[in-house]
Amino acid sequence: MEQYVMTPREKNLAAIGEIAYKYGYTVEDMLGHRRFKKMVAVRRECIGMLRAKGFSTTEIGRIMNRDHSSIVTSLQTLAAENG
Structure with missing residues (x-):
């Protein structure tokens, strides 16, 4: 029996899903x-x-x-929040 291996995208979406679920949201x-x-x-x-x-x-x-510029802004905000 062949074991299913998740693609990198599926792994990332699963990790996003775990964080989202913790707060009552979905990947979507x-x-x-x-x-x-x-x-x-x-x-x-x-x-x-x-x-x-x-x-x-x-x-x-x-x-x-x-857009990557939105990601840069989010990371800057995250850094400011975490001091």
Whole structure:
């Protein structure tokens, strides 16, 4: 019996899903364009997690359906929040 191996994209979306689920959101919420304050904070946490995994801002942008400049801004905000 062959074992299913997740693609890198599927692994990233699963990790995003875990963070989203913790706060009552879905992967679709994180990849969507709604900008509720709480949702943006959770999305920023997902972006921080991807950055910690070593992804570039362009790669994170592709994963999160955003422009890399939006990712840069999110990472700057995350750094400011964490002092």
